[in-house]
Amino acid sequence: MILSIDAISKSFGGVQALDGVTFDVSEGTIFGLIGPNGAGKTTTFNMISGMLRPDSGEVRFGGKRLDKLSPDRRAGLSIARTFQHVQLMPGETVIENVMAGAHLRGRSGMMGAVLRLPRQRREELAIRQLATEALTLVGLAKLASREAGELAYGQQRLIELARALAMQPKLLLLDEPAAGLNDAETEALGVLIRRIRETGVTILLVEHAMTLVMGVSDRIAVLDFGRKIAEGSPDEIRRDQDVIAAYLGVPDDDDA
Numbered sequence: 001m002i003l004s005i006d007a008i009s010k011s012f013g014g015v016q017a018l019d020g021v022t023f024d025v026s027e028g029t030i031f032g033l034i035g036p037n038g039a040g041k042t043t044t045f046n047m048i049s050g051m052l053r054p055d056s057g058e059v060r061f062g063g064k065r066l067d068k069l070s071p072d073r074r075a076g077l078s079i080a081r082t083f084q085h086v087q088l089m090p091g092e093t094v095i096e097n098v099m100a101g102a103h104l105r106g107r108s109g110m111m112g113a114v115l116r117l118p119r120q121r122r123e124e125l126a127i128r129q130l131a132t133e134a135l136t137l138v139g140l141a142k143l144a145s146r147e148a149g150e151l152a153y154g155q156q157r158l159i160e161l162a163r164a165l166a167m168q169p170k171l172l173l174l175d176e177p178a179a180g181l182n183d184a185e186t187e188a189l190g191v192l193i194r195r196i197r198e199t200g201v202t203i204l205l206v207e208h209a210m211t212l213v214m215g216v217s218d219r220i221a222v223l224d225f226g227r228k229i230a231e232g233s234p235d236e237i238r239r240d241q242d243v244i245a246a247y248l249g250v251p252d253d254d255d256a
């Protein structure tokens with residue numbers, strides 16, 4: 001298992017956002033995390049990306065405890081994420097935005113900049129190359145020198161995705177990547193997400209667009225009121241009575 005979520009719980013004041021959620025993600029697969037509004041998807045996502053720590057439970061990546069690591073140590077791990085809302089530098093070119101992702105993993109620090117210029121030049125070229133490959137994968141290579149802020153919204157989301165890919169992640173966390181996209185763009189995104197998996201990247205997908213999740217995920221976990229109510233293949237999830245009830249808003253009589 002590349003990622004193991006083991007009995008994580010989290011409350012915010014009086015709200016139990018997560019209550020003992022457990023699931024495992026196998027390497028090289030696409031794992032969908034779904035659930036109605038307020039189910040705890042973002043909270044789970046933020047615990048994997050390191051923005052939040054669980055009150056209890058463990059998050060392990062490649063066997064290492066993520067929930068114990070400082071933000072600095074996490075930065076060295078091969079986990080990249082995209083955001084629900086586009087976070088680009090609109091005045092910079094497309095490729096500069098993507099290179100900003102790769103820069104995070106560049107090894108020349110301040111001293112390197114002063115003492116080893118040639119090496120830094122080499123790194124710069126390598127980063128540019130990584131960024132170009134990422135842009136090619138998402139289909140934006142031709143727009144590399146355009147200003148990011150000038151592109152259409154759907155393309156800006158792809159720049160974000162390319163920036164995450166330029167980090168060469170083993171695990172890619174996608175937070176509602178289809179938000180704001182039209183049907184054709186969402187379909188194209190599905191093809192792209194599968195293509196990214198083919199390069200060996202493991203993907204965790206939090207998404208409301210059901211057709212996308214059902215179409216690309218190898219496995220899906222469903223959260224409702226902070227608990228996992230189902231896990232399985234897209235077909236199993238589609239037929240699951242608890243899942244159907246949760247989405248239809250049928251009152252939960254579990255605690256009878």
Ligand SMILES: Nc1ncnc2c1ncn2[C@@H]1O[C@H](COP(=O)(O)OP(=O)(O)OP(=O)(O)O)[C@@H](O)[C@H]1O
Nearest residue numbers: 012015016017035036037038039040041042043044
């Ligand atoms: N920082 C916070 N402070 C207080 N309550 C929070 C905080 N973050 C989340 N919550 C609450 O925790 C619960 C789970 O929220 P979360 O955002 O994880 O759900 P979600 O499944 O991502 O929902 P959505 O689909 O609407 O984004 C909700 O009741 C939410 O109001």
